[in-house]
Amino acid sequence: MDIINEIKKLKKENEAIILAHYYVNDELQEIADYVGDSFYLSKIAATTNAKQIIFAGVKFMGESAKILNYDKRVFLLDENATCAMAHMATVKRILEMKSKYENLAVVCYINSTMELKKYSDVCVTSANAIKIVSKLPNKNIFFIPDQNLGNYVKEQVKDKNIIVNDGFCPIHHEVKLDSVRKLKKQFPLAIVLAHPECKREILEEADFIGSTSMIIDAVNNYDNDEFIVLTENGVLYELRNKYPNKQFYEVREQMVCVDMKKNTIEKLYDVLVNETNEVKISIEDRNLALKPLEEMLRYAK
Numbered sequence: 557m558d559i560i561n562e563i564k565k566l567k568k569e570n571e572a573i574i575l576a577h578y579y580v581n582d583e584l585q586e587i588a589d590y591v592g593d594s595f596y597l598s599k600i601a602a603t604t605n606a607k608q609i610i611f612a613g614v615k616f617m618g619e620s621a622k623i624l625n626y627d628k629r630v631f632l633l634d635e636n637a638t639c640a641m642a643h644m645a646t647v648k649r650i651l652e653m654k655s656k657y658e659n660l661a662v663v664c665y666i667n668s669t670m671e672l673k674k675y676s677d678v679c680v681t682s683a684n685a686i687k688i689v690s691k692l693p694n695k696n697i698f699f700i701p702d703q704n705l706g707n708y709v710k711e712q713v714k715d716k717n718i719i720v721n722d723g724f725c726p727i728h729h730e731v732k733l734d735s736v737r738k739l740k741k742q743f744p745l746a747i748v749l750a751h752p753e754c755k756r757e758i759l760e761e762a763d764f765i766g767s768t769s770m771i772i773d774a775v776n777n778y779d780n781d782e783f784i785v786l787t788e789n790g791v792l793y794e795l796r797n798k799y800p801n802k803q804f805y806e807v808r809e810q811m812v813c814v815d816m817k818k819n820t821i822e823k824l825y826d827v828l829v830n831e832t833n834e835v836k837i838s839i840e841d842r843n844l845a846l847k848p849l850e851e852m853l854r855y856a857k
């Protein structure tokens with residue numbers, strides 16, 4: 557059996573679209589109808605006419621697609637693919653902060669569980685966090701769950717009182733300063749592109765800081781032939797496709813999200829055949845979690 561042709565056939569029969577995040581395996585990015593970051597993919601999910609949305613990503617992405625387009629059937633390739641950072645904040649702390657500060661906006665990085673979104677005022681992604689936080693009418697901001705993106709936004713948006721939760725992405729947070737410096741020595745002409753989920757000491761080594769989509773676009777702005785890429789290594793697939801004449805380097809310890817890599821072609825085929833791993837959310841939860849996602853889409857316009 558040619559699994560790729562079977563997937564294409566089943567996708568048509570099911571009236572399904574396949575969405576893939578930049579961090580998943582190459583062959584999934586290749587077969588997907590849309591590849592992008594979570595902001596782009598959530599906009600596609602919100603407006604598609606397809607009957608089924610099949611998400612190669614992690615759980616919060618499938619949940620967000622279901623919340624934004626509740627009448628569609630949404631499927632994940634692996635129910636156990638979750639984002640470690642998504643769980644690194646608590647409703648208890650949100651409620652404490654709400655009672656402590658007047659006029660507080662809870663800003664929730666989209667890499668969060670649905671439970672956290674239900675108690676948040678607006679979602680952001682790494683592509684729009686600065687823009688949205690700047691536009692908010694509130695003086696006090698509680699940014700969850702990521703400390704690194706939160707602190708980066710805080711440095712950029714000076715006129716707000718931004719309190720940052722202490723979560724982190726294990727993949728980005730663990731990049732070693734020493735490996736980055738070694739790589740820079742080895743390739744002195746390389747431009748360093750870093751994701752804001754990296755620690756401050758790493759961001760200080762970077763020439764450009766931005767989300768995956770911003771990193772991909774940023775390459776256009778440089779004449780250099782070499783780039784050091786400090787984000788999950790799935791993004792190298794798009795970078796090498798888009799810029800075949802440029803060289804992209806990764807740190808020695810490699811940045812690999814094991815949850816993103818749980819998505820495979822075989823699981824995609826299985827979902828199309830057996831309709832497994834459907835995302836189910838109660839209407840009550842959906843309505844509560846919809847508000848911050850819709851606010852994100854409105855503010856980001």
Ligand code: CIZ
Binds near residue numbers: 667681767768769
């Ligand atoms: O927002 C996203 O999709 C994530 C998780 C990373 C990025 O920068 O695109």
Ligand code: SF4
Binds near residue numbers: 638641
């Ligand atoms: Fe979550 Fe980090 Fe994996 Fe992104 S790379 S999905 S933030 S654990």
